[in-house]
Amino acid sequence: MEERYKIDEVAKQCGLTKRTIRYYEELGLITPPERTEGGTRLYTRLHIERLKQIINARDVLGFSLQEITDFVALREQLAQSGDAYRQAEEVELKRSKLLEAGQMIDQQLRMIDHKLEKMKEFRKEIERLRKRVTEGLEKLQ
């Protein structure tokens, strides 16, 4: 396997423009893909999955690209810290990093729960509106 995709293919699969994809790379939201000798970008499935996640965070959660950047950085921190704590001094450092990451994650969780609740409230509001419309239509006939 190990299939590679050029930027136009990726754009169509994700519903983004080519410009946007390059822009996201520029911001560090996705890792720079391989290139051909001529400079053409060659993306993998992972890139596409990542882009779809970003679109989700952007559209559904309303995150700014800056917030997503921070989040991506956090994930990378965690990915890196999986290994390499051979030295005793590093242990304390790693612990504090993990604690900090935990704080941030908990904060994100609280924020998401808050959004979920507000969104459910909003849904009920909309349902009330629909009920009024339905009743209005019934009255008409």
Place this chain on the structure above:
Amino acid sequence: MEERYKIDEVAKQCGLTKRTIRYYEELGLITPPERTEGGTRLYTRLHIERLKQIINARDVLGFSLQEITDFVALREQLAQSGDAYRQAEEVELKRSKLLEAGQMIDQQLRMIDHKLEKMKEFRKEIERLRKRVTEGLEKLQ
């Protein structure tokens, strides 16, 4: 009762700036408040409630101000159409308006449900991250 608030008070209660409040009025997101003889805006509780709803739609649902404007217009349509269908010709008009409104509302409902689902997915993703952090901390001690 019928208490009135000046713009700075409203700004503090809503967590907005005065500029933003005037801007939202300019866009038609809130009805223009009464004025004193000198021109000072005097807001009611209703204005404040409305502003809080707008903030919710903006921050939680990620709606653009344009989308909120449309939504506000829809609500007003429905509020108006509660009465006044004395003439026979108006009945058909009202029916079509109600049908159109119903379409839009259903669309909104589907969109919200979609967002709710995606948000829950995202929440699980974050929880997985937290689990990894917790496990990492346990391994350290």
Place this chain on the structure above:
DNA sequence: TCCTCCTATAACGTTAACGTCAACGTTAGA
């Protein structure tokens, strides 16, 4: 009445998130 703080309008400035255009090199098929 005066003085200080608040408010109003108008107009220009700013930032994020891309769009668009130009100028040029790359790919790949006939």
Place this chain on the structure above:
DNA sequence: TCTAACGTTGACGTTAACGTTATAGGAGGA
């Protein structure tokens, strides 16, 4: 090999959603 279609890098343009500044006039307490 040639060429049409696609890709690359700047660089400037655009829009939404306000911020900021300037200028001028109201509110209200001593």
